[in-house]
Amino acid sequence: MFMFEKAIEGGRRYWVWILCLMGIILAGFLCYLRQLTYGLGITGLSRDVTWGLYIAQFTFFVGVAASAVMVVLPYYLHDYKQFGRITILGEFLAVGAVTMCMLFIFVDMGQPTRVLNVMRYPTPWSLMFWDMVSLSGYLVLNALISLVMLSSERQGVSPPKWIRPIIILSIPWAVSIHTVTAFLYSGLPGRTFWMSAVLAPRFLASAFAAGPALLILLCLVLRKVAGFDAGREAIHQLGIIVTYAMVVNVFLVGMEFFTAFYSRIPEHLEHFRYVFLGLDGNYHLAPWMWLSALLALAALALLLVPGWRNNPRLLPVACVFVFVSLWLDKGLGLIVGGFTPSPFGVVTTYTPTWPEATIALGVWGIGALIITVLYKIALSVREAH
Amino acid sequence: MKLTRKDFLRLSGLGLLAVAGKKAVRAITEAAPSATAPKKTKQWGMVIDLAKCRQEAGCTDCIKACNTAHNIPQIQDPAREIKWIWNQPFETVFPLLKTDFTKQAYTGHPITVLCNHCANPPCVRVCPTQATWKREDDGIVMMDWHRCIGCRYCMAACPYGSRSFNWQDPRPAIASFNPDFPTRTKGVVEKCNFCEERLARGKRPACVEACPEKTMIFGDLLDPDSEPRQLLRTRFALQREPELGTSPSVYYLV
Numbered sequence: 001m002f003m004f005e006k007a008i009e010g011g012r013r014y015w016v017w018i019l020c021l022m023g024i025i026l027a028g029f030l031c032y033l034r035q036l037t038y039g040l041g042i043t044g045l046s047r048d049v050t051w052g053l054y055i056a057q058f059t060f061f062v063g064v065a066a067s068a069v070m071v072v073l074p075y076y077l078h079d080y081k082q083f084g085r086i087t088i089l090g091e092f093l094a095v096g097a098v099t100m101c102m103l104f105i106f107v108d109m110g111q112p113t114r115v116l117n118v119m120r121y122p123t124p125w126s127l128m129f130w131d132m133v134s135l136s137g138y139l140v141l142n143a144l145i146s147l148v149m150l151s152s153e154r155q156g157v158s159p160p161k162w163i164r165p166i167i168i169l170s171i172p173w174a175v176s177i178h179t180v181t182a183f184l185y186s187g188l189p190g191r192t193f194w195m196s197a198v199l200a201p202r203f204l205a206s207a208f209a210a211g212p213a214l215l216i217l218l219c220l221v222l223r224k225v226a227g228f229d230a231g232r233e234a235i236h237q238l239g240i241i242v243t244y245a246m247v248v249n250v251f252l253v254g255m256e257f258f259t260a261f262y263s264r265i266p267e268h269l270e271h272f273r274y275v276f277l278g279l280d281g282n283y284h285l286a287p288w289m290w291l292s293a294l295l296a297l298a299a300l301a302l303l304l305v306p307g308w309r310n311n312p313r314l315l316p317v318a319c320v321f322v323f324v325s326l327w328l329d330k331g332l333g334l335i336v337g338g339f340t341p342s343p344f345g346v347v348t349t350y351t352p353t354w355p356e357a358t359i360a361l362g363v364w365g366i367g368a369l370i371i372t373v374l375y376k377i378a379l380s381v382r383e384a385h
Numbered sequence: 386m387k388l389t390r391k392d393f394l395r396l397s398g399l400g401l402l403a404v405a406g407k408k409a410v411r412a413i414t415e416a417a418p419s420a421t422a423p424k425k426t427k428q429w430g431m432v433i434d435l436a437k438c439r440q441e442a443g444c445t446d447c448i449k450a451c452n453t454a455h456n457i458p459q460i461q462d463p464a465r466e467i468k469w470i471w472n473q474p475f476e477t478v479f480p481l482l483k484t485d486f487t488k489q490a491y492t493g494h495p496i497t498v499l500c501n502h503c504a505n506p507p508c509v510r511v512c513p514t515q516a517t518w519k520r521e522d523d524g525i526v527m528m529d530w531h532r533c534i535g536c537r538y539c540m541a542a543c544p545y546g547s548r549s550f551n552w553q554d555p556r557p558a559i560a561s562f563n564p565d566f567p568t569r570t571k572g573v574v575e576k577c578n579f580c581e582e583r584l585a586r587g588k589r590p591a592c593v594e595a596c597p598e599k600t601m602i603f604g605d606l607l608d609p610d611s612e613p614r615q616l617l618r619t620r621f622a623l624q625r626e627p628e629l630g631t632s633p634s635v636y637y638l639v
Contacts (some may be wrong), residue, residue, distance in 0.1 A: 019611060038553055039549070039551065039552050039553035039554035039571035039572060040553075040571075040572065041465060041553035041571075045464075046463075047463070047465065047549055047550065048546070050537040050540045105536075108536070108537075109535050110537070110571065110572025110573055111572040114514075114533075114534045117513075118513045118534065121513075121514045123512065123514065123515050124409075124413045126510065126511050126538075128511065128513035131515045188541060189544055189631065190545070190629065191544075342545055342546055344473055344477040344543055345544055
């Protein structure tokens with residue numbers, strides 16, 4: 001029923017890739033066992049910076065997962081037929097990304113065996129409870145939708161009528177998963193860096209830039225390794241979506257800068273100062289944030305000029321710039337910047353340790369494996385037709 | 386009219402949805418755990434008289450008493466330390482009061498800080514399992530170390546940095562073991578509990594009793610005749626970051 005048999009028929013390159021991923025996942029798993037035994041002390045986290053790489057990755061990939069809506073909405077709601085070949089890829093990307101999110105939360109927990117306490121003692125006034133509900137729901141939705149659509153395609157029949165309202169539901173649900181994630185941060189009274197009304201819109205804008213950028217890159221990879229053609233029009237349109245989303249994102253970031261720097265309120269300013277200029281002789285984060293800013297501007301330049309955006313050699317470069325820039329900003333900058341300086345004005349540097357980075361890489365590996373397997377199934381079904 | 390199986394299932398499903406919906410609406414609209422609970426009889430609070438505190442002479446009696454009573458591990462690395470009560474320089478506790486011209490009066494004046502047991506605690510609001518909650522009858526913000534999943538959301542939410550996390554097994558680092566109080570496991574958050582275990586036996590918190598100058602005045606803030614309330618009527622007192630709406634129960638007499 002899950003058509004997994006399609007995933008175990010592959011050429012040499014496919015199996016080498018799978019084996020590499022398994023190796024990475026194994027390394028991450030072994031480090032995680034170490035973390036389970038010793039405690040979260042093997043990470044670079046501290047009493048002041050209590051969330052780091054794991055939660056940053058979760059925050060970033062919730063965005064990627066939500067971005068499936070950018071292909072689902074035009075195709076299912078507005079009949080934009082050009083996305084016909086890639087909606088399944090967007091949905092499968094969402095499945096992989098949401099799984100990564102849930103895994104990142106899991107590996108960040110001090111007592112992971114107790115994770116079901118969140119379900120045993122439902123707490124509707126806690127955003128983290130709603131985050132678990134919305135992520136689980138989104139995973140189920142996307143898995144169901146992609147499965148049903150792909151099965152129908154394989155059998156050569158039109159999909160059942162009841163799937164359409166479920167697909168429509170996935171659209172506001174996609175927006176909700178990332179809004180809820182932003183709410184985790186933007187309602188905390190003590191963290192002025194996150195206490196912003198534009199945090200949720202910013203999250204959505206960066207999601208709708210990074211997700212489709214990744215989708216474009218994946219389509220180009222699939223063209224190379226599997227001869228899959230997403231369609232020139234589809235790639236072209238995704239490029240336009242990335243452009244608009246990136247413009248909105250950079251604009252909103254600019255808004256944050258304005259309110260902090262023009263108001264000159266120290267509580268707001270000091271986090272921006274730390275993140276971009278360093279504080280108390282601590283310039284740990286600054287080079288990465290400047291890189292993120294430069295990549296964002298370079299990406300915008302490449303995307304805003306139609307000749308460059310539609311150039312098949314420059315578009316992937318722009319997409320990589322978008323993805324890396326947003327990964328640095330939403331991952332590193334946002335989380336660490338929110339905690340630094342601490343409520344007592346102390347700057348504690350955060351650097352992920354090797355075990356921590358390996359665990360994160362292991363989760364990346366699991367996500368990549370899920371996406372590889374699902375894409376293989378999708379493409380095999382397509383080829384059979 | 387014959388009831389078909391399909392109709393029966395449809396009706397049952399709708400019925401279940403209605404019941405679940407009503408439950409969900411009730412759970413959401415009762416925003417706090419205290420919505421249907423009895424009215425609070427007490428709010429334990431503390432007034433710390435900074436004028437009397439001997440910390441300039443290096444006194445840490447309150448801190449030592451707390452550490453001993455609660456099996457707090459002595460971890461040297463400041464990134465990993467566990468502290469329920471400790472000292473901070475004045476300008477880090479009340480940063481908005483620090484100006485270039487008033488600095489001299491307070492420089493070098495360490496302030497004892499601890500969990501404020503806020504009336505409106507953000508840490509309680511964010512905990513996804515209610516492993517931390519505000520006790521109804523006496524207002525203490527409690528911790529359940531068996532339920533805590535170690536997500537550290539409460540630590541992100543606390544504006545005062547009052548909470549610590551066990552990054553590794555704390556037991557090897559405990560200096561002197563008190564068998565009357567539980568030790569914790571790795572992976573859970575902990576903080577000052579206003580010595581609720583001592584209050585239950587009619588005693589004052591360990592820090593309050595240990596202070597040689599009696600600078601910490603502990604009592605029921607809802608009782609107008611309590612010692613803290615009397616002091617608050619006569620002297621000017623500060624709370625930490627009152628503009629955040631947390632309503633701390635710890636006051637500082639300058």
